[in-house]
Amino acid sequence: MKNVNDGKIYLAGGLVTIVAAVFLAVVSFYSILVVEPRVDRLLTEGEKLDRDGMDLKFREAYLVLRNPQLFAGYTHFDMEGVTVKNVLMYFDRKVYNGEYLEIMGRDYLQLLLRRRMKGSTLGRNTMVFMLVVSLAFWIAYAHERRSVA
Amino acid sequence: MIAILSAILIVSGCIKKPEKPISPAFKVDVLNEGGTETFVFKISAGIQNENHDVALTDVKGFLHIIDGERRVLSVPYTLKAILPYELGVIDLEQKIAEKDLKPVLDLHKIDMADVRKNRGTEGVYLDEKNILLELSSYAKRDILDLLRERAAMKDAIVEKKKAAEKQKDAQK
Numbered sequence: 557m558k559n560v561n562d563g564k565i566y567l568a569g570g571l572v573t574i575v576a577a578v579f580l581a582v583v584s585f586y587s588i589l590v591v592e593p594r595v596d597r598l599l600t601e602g603e604k605l606d607r608d609g610m611d612l613k614f615r616e617a618y619l620v621l622r623n624p625q626l627f628a629g630y631t632h633f634d635m636e637g638v639t640v641k642n643v644l645m646y647f648d649r650k651v652y653n654g655e656y657l658e659i660m661g662r663d664y665l666q667l668l669l670r671r672r673m674k675g676s677t678l679g680r681n682t683m684v685f686m687l688v689v690s691l692a693f694w695i696a697y698a699h700e701r702r703s704v705a
Numbered sequence: 706m707i708a709i710l711s712a713i714l715i716v717s718g719c720i721k722k723p724e725k726p727i728s729p730a731f732k733v734d735v736l737n738e739g740g741t742e743t744f745v746f747k748i749s750a751g752i753q754n755e756n757h758d759v760a761l762t763d764v765k766g767f768l769h770i771i772d773g774e775r776r777v778l779s780v781p782y783t784l785k786a787i788l789p790y791e792l793g794v795i796d797l798e799q800k801i802a803e804k805d806l807k808p809v810l811d812l813h814k815i816d817m818a819d820v821r822k823n824r825g826t827e828g829v830y831l832d833e834k835n836i837l838l839e840l841s842s843y844a845k846r847d848i849l850d851l852l853r854e855r856a857a858m859k860d861a862i863v864e865k866k867k868a869a870e871k872q873k874d875a876q877k
């Protein structure tokens with residue numbers, strides 16, 4: 557019986573999953589390490605300031621959150637996510653009209669932040685999965701190489 | 706590969722255009738202005754922006770009341786901005802001549818004599834087969850760019866006010 561060499565398939569699989577893992581890592585950790593702490597800082601600083609200062613900080617936080625995390629977009633909403641849609645409509649109109657964002661808005665901004673955090677967590681967990689699958693491919697590849705040799 | 710990438714670019718640049726008006730309705734009031742009978746035609750409808758990151762600004766168009774292929778009445782509208790997921794509301798009122806109003810009433814089997822007697826009509830919902838939304842022109846704006854622009858405008862106004870107040874205090 558002809559000895560089938562699956563080495564190329566394992567190599568391709570290992571490379572593709574590593575690339576996917578790197579992409580997921582960049583996207584997720586940028587959010588986890590840079591964006592989310594920045595928003596949290598803006599919200600925390602904002603609630604200690606006067607009306608004008610709070611408005612500036614909350615507005616800046618909203619403009620950051622308005623750009624969704626790659627894995628927590630604003631296109632599809634489940635039952636839990638419908639509140640997010642309403643929050644977007646509310647803040648879009650407020651910022652558009654030049655109205656002040658006040659302390660009551662903090663909880664809604666936290667809601668958007670939590671959605672972003674769920675997205676980055678999903679990305680991070682998927683990255684781990686990809687790394688595990690990649691490792692399996694590399695082990696299989698190494699085994700195949702030894703068998704052929 | 707290039708074709709696939711181009712297709713992705715094209716699709717991602719497309720927006721969902723509003724196609725149908727939401728809950729269109731009209732109402733007629735009959736006024737007596739200096740002995741002259743005047744008909745006031747009021748029409749209302751919603752335009753839904755289903756995009757999540759694109760605002761429609763300077764929206765202009767027409768609401769056409771139609772009977773099959775024939776346009777019975779056309780009413781122009783303008784909306785400044787419909788933000789993402791928002792329902793833009795068209796709420797218009799215009800004086801209308803009897804000869805222009807009659808075809809609309811006939812389409813809904815409303816007798817002109819009853820309209821005169823009751824000094825108008827109740828709100829009449831327009832069936833979707835009798836109303837056509839025309840979007841003549843609009844601008845697409847990325848919501849983030851638009852909001853940043855509006856925020857900058859507000860900051861400029863606040864700065865001007867503060868400067869004016871400082872000047873006033875200095876003069877005192």
